[in-house]
Amino acid sequence: MTPHSVPQFLTELLAARSPSGYETEAQAVFDRHVKPAADVYAKDALGNRIATLNTKGDPVLMLAGHLDELGLIITYVNNDGFLYFDTIGGHDRIVISGRRVIIQTEHGPIFGVTGKRAVHLMDESDRKKVPERHEMWIDIGVRSKKEALARVSIGDVATYDHELQLLNGSVATARAFDNKVGAYIAGETLIRLAKAKRKPAAKVVAVGTAQEEIGVRGATTATYAVDPHIAVAIDVGHATDHPDCDNRKFGETKLGAGPIICRGANINPHIYRQLVAAAKRAKVPYQLEADPRPTGTDARAIQMARGGVATGLISVPLRYMHTPSEVVDLEDVERCVRLLVEFALALNPGDYAHW
Numbered sequence: 530m531t532p533h534s535v536p537q538f539l540t541e542l543l544a545a546r547s548p549s550g551y552e553t554e555a556q557a558v559f560d561r562h563v564k565p566a567a568d569v570y571a572k573d574a575l576g577n578r579i580a581t582l583n584t585k586g587d588p589v590l591m592l593a594g595h596l597d598e599l600g601l602i603i604t605y606v607n608n609d610g611f612l613y614f615d616t617i618g619g620h621d622r623i624v625i626s627g628r629r630v631i632i633q634t635e636h637g638p639i640f641g642v643t644g645k646r647a648v649h650l651m652d653e654s655d656r657k658k659v660p661e662r663h664e665m666w667i668d669i670g671v672r673s674k675k676e677a678l679a680r681v682s683i684g685d686v687a688t689y690d691h692e693l694q695l696l697n698g699s700v701a702t703a704r705a706f707d708n709k710v711g712a713y714i715a716g717e718t719l720i721r722l723a724k725a726k727r728k729p730a731a732k733v734v735a736v737g738t739a740q741e742e743i744g745v746r747g748a749t750t751a752t753y754a755v756d757p758h759i760a761v762a763i764d765v766g767h768a769t770d771h772p773d774c775d776n777r778k779f780g781e782t783k784l785g786a787g788p789i790i791c792r793g794a795n796i797n798p799h800i801y802r803q804l805v806a807a808a809k810r811a812k813v814p815y816q817l818e819a820d821p822r823p824t825g826t827d828a829r830a831i832q833m834a835r836g837g838v839a840t841g842l843i844s845v846p847l848r849y850m851h852t853p854s855e856v857v858d859l860e861d862v863e864r865c866v867r868l869l870v871e872f873a874l875a876l877n878p879g880d881y882a883h884w
C-alpha cells in the first residue's frame with residue numbers, strides 16, 4: 530500500500546509547538562501558507578491570525594480553527610534541578626508521566642522526560658492512584674537548580690515529543706490533531722476559494738484562533754473584530770467507535786465516516802441545514818452529533834459575540850482526545866475542506882440566517 534500523502538501545510542502545523550498563549554510556531558506556519566492567498570491579512574494582540582478574501586463580499590463568513598494545543602508550563606525548579614509544572618488545557622493526569630517532552634526556551638528547544646516514582650516503590654494503595662500534578666516533574670538531565678535555570682526559565686512551556694505517524698492508509702496519529710486539523714481546514718478552505726474559478730459572493734475570513742483550550746479566548750476577540758453574519762467553527766469531535774465508548778452515553782460517531790455536523794442550542798438551525806446541504810452537493814459523507822449546551826469549542830464564544838452570530842460547528846472525528854496519541858482519518862480532514870468550500874460558494878448576499 531502506498532503511504533497516504535499528508536498536505537505540507539498540515540504537516541508543518543502538526544510539527545509546530547503551540548501551547549495556549551505560546552502559539553508563535555503555529556502562527557508562523559499559518560502566515561506562510563494562508564497569507565499569500567488572502568486579500569487582507571491581520572494579526573492581533575491575542576495572537577489570532579485573520580485572513581480575508583473578497584473584502585467587499587456579503588454576507589461575512591468567518592471560519593475559525595484554533596492554533597493552540599495542550600502543554601505544560603514550568604512553575605518551579607527544585608534544588609536538584611527537577612522542573613515542576615502546571616497543565617495548560619484539559620490533561621488526563623494518568624498519561625503525563627513517562628513521556629519525552631520538548632521545552633521551548635529562549636535558547637531554543639531542549640529535551641526532557643516526565644518522571645514519577647517507579648511502580649516497584651509504590652505500596653498497594655499508591656498503585657491504584659492517579660498521580661497528583663505535584664507528584665510529577667520534568668527531568669532535563671541536570672544536577673542543580675542553577676544548572677537548570679541556565680537552560681530554562683519559569684514560564685517556559687513544554688509539549689509531548691509525539692510527531693505525526695501514519696498508522697494504516699489514511700489513519701494517522703499525532704499529538705495535537707486537536708486542533709491543528711481545524712486550523713488547517715479553515716486556512717485551506719480560504720486557499721482553495723482563492724484559487725477557484727467560481728468566486729464566492731461572501732466575504733470569507735479564515736481565522737486561526739489563539740487560546741481556545743483555556744476558554745475560547747482568541748475566538749472572543751477575533752469575532753468582535755471580524756463582525757461576521759455567519760461563522761463556522763472547525764474542531765475535533767469524539768469518535769466513539771473504540772472499545773470503551775458506550776453509544777448510549779456518548780452517541781455514535783466513527784473515524785472515517787466524514788465530518789461531524791453539530792446540532793443543538795449553540796448551532797443556528799439554518800446554518801446546520803446549509804452545512805448538510807453542502808455535504809450532499811459535495812458528495813461528502815457526514816454524521817451528526819447533538820449537544821444541548823454551549824459546545825466546548827470556539828462556537829461557544831462566536832455565537833455570543835456582539836449581537837449574536839449565526840454559528841455552525843463541524844468536527845473531525847478523533848479518538849483519544851487530549852492524549853499524546855490522538856488518532857484521525859486524514860480523509861475526514863479533506864472532506865471538511867470540500868464541505869466548507871461548497872458551503873461558502875452557496876452563500877448569497879443578504880443571507881444572514883436570522884430566524
Ligand SMILES: [Zn+2]
Nearest residue numbers: 707708742851
Ligand atoms: Zn481540545
